[in-house]
Structure formats: structure tokens, C-alpha cells
Amino acid sequence: MIQVRELRKTFSVRVKAGRFRREKRVVTAVDGVSLSIERGEMVGYIGPNGAGKSTTLKMLTGVLTPSSGFIEVCGFTPVPQRTRLALRIGVVFGQRSQLWWDLPLRESFGLLRHVYRVPAADHEARLRRCRALLDLDSFMDTPVRQLSLGQRMRGELTAALLHGPEVLFLDEPTIGLDVVSKQAVRAFLGELGATGDVTLVLTTHDLADIERLCERLVVIDHGRVVHDGTIEALHSRYGSRRSLVADLERPLPADFSLPGAVVTSVEAGGHRVTFALESVAAGAAVAGLVAAVGVRDLSVLEPDIEDVVARLYTDS
Template identity: 60%
Template sequence: MDLIELTDVEKVFTVRRRAGLLRRERREVRAVDGISFRVPRGEMVGYIGPNGAGKSTTIKMLTGILVPSRGRLRVAGIDPSRDRARLARRIGVVFGQRTTLWWDLPLRDSYGLVRRMYRIPDARYRANLDRCVELLDLGALLDVPVRQLSLGQRMRGDVAAALLHDPEVLYLDEPTIGLDVVSKARVRGFLRDLNAERGTTVLLTTHDLTDIEQLCRRVMVIDHGRLVYDGALDGLHTVGGSERMLVVDLERELPPMRDVPGARVVRVEGPRQWLAFPATRSAAPLVAAVAERYPLLDLSVREPDIEQVIARLYGDGPPRT
């Protein structure tokens, strides 16, 4: 079952700006331009793009904050803009730069208000809160006012608040912003367990591509309001034309190895040489060719940097896949 469905969705804003001393002109800005995609129940999807690409506009339409200018949009069978109250009970939202917690209240009191808002049964509330507190390491923070929390602590608090009512869909905007390495690993592990154990559908937007690599098998890339890629994370390397790197350590310094089929020398430093080859190709034939023709000490294969792949997608604007 598809829990999220978008068909030819557009969002156009009218912007007015000064065009003279007494005159203003109007122009239309197409923030989202004909996006279509479906997310099955229980899937974790990365939704990424540069600033201004249309990510936040899409999320706001999915939550009912904004109304689409055109197209069809459903979440759990509900039109978000027509029935926001009913949808709110089935979704959780975490915006990295905006808290849903009460600024002057301790975390514990904020969670109590969330319980009343969503009318969460006591037993379920206690079970969910205990689980979140343990896995997100919030025990020492429950009696601390939100305004005294660091950004990373508040982010963990917001994630817990979004999950107390057992939402079917969780929208996460920069969920690991401001977290140290240990806290990031804790949040990622928590989200993996949540998805595996409860089948929660997750739509994740982030600039930390390690989040995407560790959590999502599917990724959607949006640029200038259009979906430029939708598929498996590994498929980004094919679309983006990325390359793997074979790093070869020779017994002695030699001229560049230009006779290795399917590879090109991109760098030479003494006895070490770097050979680039398509990310979709196996390294085995290259390794065999190098070992056969050259005095080899050691070698390694370096995978392409996903950040560079996505940056290339932004710049080239390939057709939808």
C-alpha cells in the first residue's frame, strides 16, 4: 500500500516586488513543478536537494500547511489541506530549526502536553516515552527547560515528541543537525529500529548525506522544483556518471600506467598512482591487469563520494529517472 501519493503536484507563489517609485510588478515563482512519486508503507526515503529546490514546500504540502496549486496529493488516503486535524494524528514532524516543544517548560511537561493534545492512552504514552528516553538518552534532560537545552539535545527531544502518538508517517528535516558523532549514531540507530519494529514510514531531508547512506535505500533528488532522480541509492552513481578509484602502490616509481584497459590515470605521486574507472564496473579486471603488468606492492579501491555525485546532479540537471 502506498502511504504517500503525489501526482503532478505544483506549487506556485505570487511574488510582488518594487519596479519603480510608485509601481510594483508581480511574478510567479514555481517552487514545485509537476512532482509525482509514491512511498509505500514502511519505506525510508531520502528527499534531498540544494537550498531553494522545493524540499520544504513539498513537506509543507504533505502536512497540509500549504495547499497545492495543482495536482493530487494524499497521505494515508487523506487530502492534507482538507483534513489537517485528522491527518495530524497519523503523522509526526521534526523541523531541524523549529521546535515543537514549549520553550519555558521542562521536557517532561512538554511531553505531558503532547499526550493531552493527541489524547494518548496512559499505558501507551508511558511505554513510548520510556522507550524514547532510553534510546535517545534523555533521562537527565527531562526536568530541564527547553530553552536551556543545546541544539543537539533539543533535536533529540523533538524526535521523541514526534513519536509519542505512534505516527504512521514521520517527516524529518535535518534530524541530526547539531549532534556530535555519538549522538548522530544513536539517533540513526533509533530510526532504523523504529522503522524495522513498527514499520513507520520515514521521509528524510538532510544535508548530512551520511544520514541518507546509513538509513535509506531509496533517494529522491529535487532541483528547481523538479524531481531529477528517484531510485536506489546505488543508482545515483550510474546517473551521475561517478567513478571509483584504484589506488596502486608499486615497488618503484614508474611512468603513468596508461595501458590498463577501462581506466585512466588521474594522479601520480612517486610509486603511488591513482586510476579512475566507472563506478558501475567491477574492479577485478583492472586489478588483474595491474598485477600482471607491474611490480605491485599493494592496492585499494576507494568508493565515489556521494556528495560529489549529487552535486553533479544539481549542476547537470539530468532527466528524470
């Protein structure tokens, strides 16, 4: 669905070079990105501020012209064929709206049907599904300007899907949403992705979105791809570790050691100990503790993706 090879985008900016003088400087926002995304994939595209995420999405959707490189989306070259491409993609930018501010949500949806020339039956079927999954009925007749942020975002997602796009680009779709609204949006996108009908490319700073929705993670930093693979591969590559938290029957002996694990914290007078599991399976670590001192309760904590990505940015 998406082919990108050696994609670059540079901008010319003027910077201060003295009290009264400015000079032109070339800034590289995207520097040689190559990607191939198959039909039905759900891909998280993340990076720190200024890494080139939004610039990449704007080139993929035909908003910006690449400085160099090859780019193809749904078989089209985005900028010269963006009118035809627009009928095949959906776009949601967290800080932009494609709804009519003073019209009720229902009328915005009706206008979009005519903009995209969608047959009435297809439009109604897609709208019915979105109304059910995103719980839109209670505010379908409310003007967009009176909607809460969470309600408007649910409306934006619906608007992006009513013409049946093959690819959905989402730029910060949960930014500023409360917990309930985030859960509703994530559940909807998860169900949408499970059908395999829509290829989804998601950029976000909320890594919980990535963990819940995307199997593949592409990390960009300073305009370059620094990781492309599964979240599990990211954890493995950057040495993230599971943790074992054990409530013990008695404190550990002073000479106790658990091969392949490191004690990271001791609480409650030595009765609660947290181990970082470096090269030992959780089951083997538990067996060693039971044999040594006995265990009342325990839990295994998966590594936090935010810590892993922060380490990646530091290393790159």
C-alpha cells in the same frame, strides 16, 4: 502511504520594477511533482536551496494548500483533513520546536500525551524505548531552553513519535548537530526504519544522512523531480566511478596501461597511484597491477554521493 500526482505550488511576490514601482510576479516553487511512497519505506528527498523540498513537505503535512494536483497521506487529503491527519503523522523541522520552552522535557512529553489523547500505557512504552535508544535520562528534568541543540533534537524526535505515527517527516533533523549527536540521531532513525512500522521521508543537505538511512533517493530541482530511484542508480546514471588506490612495489612503466581504468593521481615518486575504474572490475584491475609491478597495499574508494548530486544539479 503517500500518493502525489502533478503537485504544484505557486506564490505571488512583488518585485521592484523601477524606482517607485513594484509589479506582481508568480513564482513556481513546486512544478508537477508525482510520487508514490509505500508503507515502511525510508525515502531521502533532497535538492539545492529553493528547489521546493520544504514546500513539498508543508503540503504533505497540511501546512500549505497546493495550487493544483492530487495529494493523499495515510488516506487523508492533508489540508481539509489535517486534524485527523495530525494523529497519523509525526513532523520534525530542524528550525522549529514542538516542545514547551520553559518546561522540563518530561513535562513536555506528558502534555503531548494529552494533546494526542494517547493511552498512558502506550505513551509509557514508546517513551521508554526512546529514552533508551536516544539516551534521554540525563536531561529529562532539564527545561527545554537549557538543552543543547543535540539534546533538544533528540527530544523533538521523541515528541514526534509518542503518539505512534505511521509517517514521520523530517526536515533537516541533523542541522547544526555535532558529530556525536548526529551519530545518535542516525542510529535511532536507522533502528526505527528497520522495524518497518514507520514510513520516513527525510529532507536534508547532509548527504551522509541519506547514505546511512535511505535506500530510495528522490532529487528535486527547480520544483521538478530529476531523479527517483536508488543511490546506486544515481551513481550509474551520472557516471560516478569507484577509485582504486594502490601502493606499488615500483613505479609503473611509462608504457603501462590498464584497460577500463584511468590514472587520476601519482604520488610518492610513482609508488602510490590512484585509478578511476570506468569499465573494469576492481579485482581485474588489481590483477593487472600485480602482474605488472606488484602491489604492497590497496584500497577501493566508493564514489562520493555529494559529487554525484552536484553533477546532477549541473546537468539539470
